[in-house]
Amino acid sequence: MANPIALTVQDAVKASGLSRSRIYEAMRDSLPARKAGRRTLILASDLEAYLANLPTYQAGA
Known part of the structure; x- marks a missing residue:
């Protein structure tokens, strides 16, 4: 599976x-994770949303 x-x-x-x-x-702060047995899974959409909400880079700041 590609995606x-x-x-x-x-x-x-x-x-x-x-x-x-x-x-x-x-995961402790704001990234939702799920458990499937012993495996911890992160939905790709949740990871994308988390990354999209990180602050943007400000040169010289």
């Missing part, structure tokens, strides 16, 4: 470019 609807934490790290620690931090 999965849910990602493991490891896949979310690869897809986003964020560190594993930052993903877990985001």
Whole structure:
């Protein structure tokens, strides 16, 4: 499947470019995650929304 609807934490790290620690931090603060047995899954749409809501880069700020 080219575009999965849910990602493991490891896949979310690869897809986003964020560190594993930052993903877990985001899950604690505002990134929803779901459990399927022992697996933690993040919906791709939730990850995209989280990334879209990060502050924009301001040169010289």
